[in-house]
Amino acid sequence: MSTDQLSHPSTPQDSCAETTARYARCIEISKRVRWEIDRDVIRSRTFDFDRKFLPDGLTHLEHLHGFSTGEKRLLSQIQGRTYANMFGMVERFINAKLLEVSREHWFGDQVALEALIRFSDEELKHQALFRRLEHLMATGMAPGYQFVPEADPVARLVLGKSTWAVLALTCHIELFTQTHYQRSIHVDPDLSDLFKDVFLFHWKEESQHAVLDELEWRREDAKLTPPQRDAAVNDLIELMRAIDGLLLLQSQADVRYFVHLRGQPSPEQLARLHAVMLKAYRWQYIVSGIEQPRFFQLLTSMLTEEQASRVTRALTPMIS
Numbered sequence: 001m002s003t004d005q006l007s008h009p010s011t012p013q014d015s016c017a018e019t020t021a022r023y024a025r026c027i028e029i030s031k032r033v034r035w036e037i038d039r040d041v042i043r044s045r046t047f048d049f050d051r052k053f054l055p056d057g058l059t060h061l062e063h064l065h066g067f068s069t070g071e072k073r074l075l076s077q078i079q080g081r082t083y084a085n086m087f088g089m090v091e092r093f094i095n096a097k098l099l100e101v102s103r104e105h106w107f108g109d110q111v112a113l114e115a116l117i118r119f120s121d122e123e124l125k126h127q128a129l130f131r132r133l134e135h136l137m138a139t140g141m142a143p144g145y146q147f148v149p150e151a152d153p154v155a156r157l158v159l160g161k162s163t164w165a166v167l168a169l170t171c172h173i174e175l176f177t178q179t180h181y182q183r184s185i186h187v188d189p190d191l192s193d194l195f196k197d198v199f200l201f202h203w204k205e206e207s208q209h210a211v212l213d214e215l216e217w218r219r220e221d222a223k224l225t226p227p228q229r230d231a232a233v234n235d236l237i238e239l240m241r242a243i244d245g246l247l248l249l250q251s252q253a254d255v256r257y258f259v260h261l262r263g264q265p266s267p268e269q270l271a272r273l274h275a276v277m278l279k280a281y282r283w284q285y286i287v288s289g290i291e292q293p294r295f296f297q298l299l300t301s302m303l304t305e306e307q308a309s310r311v312t313r314a315l316t317p318m319i320s
């Protein structure tokens with residue numbers, strides 16, 4: 001490298017200045033909404049087991065006929081426990097990938113680096129929060145619950161795929177997090193106050209994460225050749241299928257826990273319960289993200305028509 005290269009850094013383009021401004025805005029909001037687990041969220045509270053955890057807009061339990069109100073409330077609490085654990089699990093690979101891409105900002109735009117470091121710090125805090133929730137829920141619920149996916153093996157599998165696909169999946173998750181809070185959790189008056197507050201505070205920080213995901217995903221997309229992007233689309237499909245496989249296992253585990261607590265229902269009721277739980281989990285972790293307008297717009301703007309229809313074909317069995 002010549003001394004000329006060292007002493008004359010390239011002049012930032014307008015688009016770079018705009019991008020830096022978006023990173024800077026994320027930092028500003030992140031500082032403003034910053035919260036602490038005990039001081040702001042938990043505040044010495046426990047869960048109210050006389051109320052629901054996860055709202056009707058996410059649980060699909062309105063389609064479950066032949067079960068009492070109390071049984072549906074328990075199912076909402078089981079789904080809510082799984083919901084908290086799912087976030088704790090996915091945030092392991094999300095944080096690892098964001099730390100990895102932050103490497104590209106070690107030199108140059110230090111505003112971008114700071115934004116991603118704050119993102120990482122927040123995801124570590126969120127994982128700690130979700131571990132606390134699991135402990136609180138385990139204290140208040142009968143033994144027998146099992147959360148099937150393990151964070152580290154899942155993270156290793158996910159991080160084995162292309163960065164483009166992992167960032168696409170991350171953007172998908174962090175956008176649906178916001179939709180879930182705004183459209184379903186916030187508007188349901190019958191939820192446990194603590195459960196509701198957890199996802200209020202989580203949403204406040206996730207709003208910045210989704211902006212950063214988009215910036216990093218677009219930056220990665222701009223680096224890819226058409227064959228690399230084509231392979232990355234297949235990676236994304238494989239990741240979605242892997243998640244769907246986990247959802248099947250977890251929905252079965254959650255039905256087993258319910259049956260363990262409430263006794264064996266009739267074969268017809270059991271079949272209905274299995275179907276509703278799997279459909280709810282597919283809605284929560286796959287379909288609501290794919291249908292999220294910003295995610296759909298971002299994804300389709302990067303894909304050819306053939307690639308978009310390949311994704312649609314792959315997801316159809318999970319959506320129907």
Ligand SMILES: [Fe+2]
Binds near residue numbers: 202206
């Ligand atoms: Fe998070």
Ligand SMILES: [Fe+2]
Binds near residue numbers: 094123174205
């Ligand atoms: Fe996040």
